Amino acid sequence: MFRLTEEQIRTELSGLDGWSVLNGKLHKDFVFDDFIEAFGFMCKAAIHIEKMNHHPEWFNVYNKISVDLVTHDAGGITQNDITLARTLNLLEK
Numbered sequence: 001m002f003r004l005t006e007e008q009i010r011t012e013l014s015g016l017d018g019w020s021v022l023n024g025k026l027h028k029d030f031v032f033d034d035f036i037e038a039f040g041f042m043c044k045a046a047i048h049i050e051k052m053n054h055h056p057e058w059f060n061v062y063n064k065i066s067v068d069l070v071t072h073d074a075g076g077i078t079q080n081d082i083t084l085a086r087t088l089n090l091l092e093k
């Protein structure tokens, strides 16, 4: 898996609501109604994450989840990170 160029990342970001590049990783802060909604999102996401074998760096406090996506094996952002970001946005609804 190859790292995406700045240009490719910028293009992909235009279709990824709420995501940005922060410290070389795709970043988004999710906010839910309460802790159970937030944790339920993490549970739903876990199924897709495991299926993709592509894992986020995420931090949860009560109803908020900060997510960072980077491909560790490539040392940067790859298509897998874009795909997972898109998947997380679909689960957010």
Ligand SMILES: C[C@H](O)[C@H](O)[C@H]1CNC2=NC(N)=NC(=O)C2=N1
Residues within 6 Å of the ligand: 053, 054, 055, 056, 069, 070, 071, 072, 073, 074
């Ligand atoms: C052994 C296992 O397949 C690898 O470590 C996978 C697991 N999940 C992963 N997740 C992420 N974000 N990056 C990786 O490079 C990665 N590699």
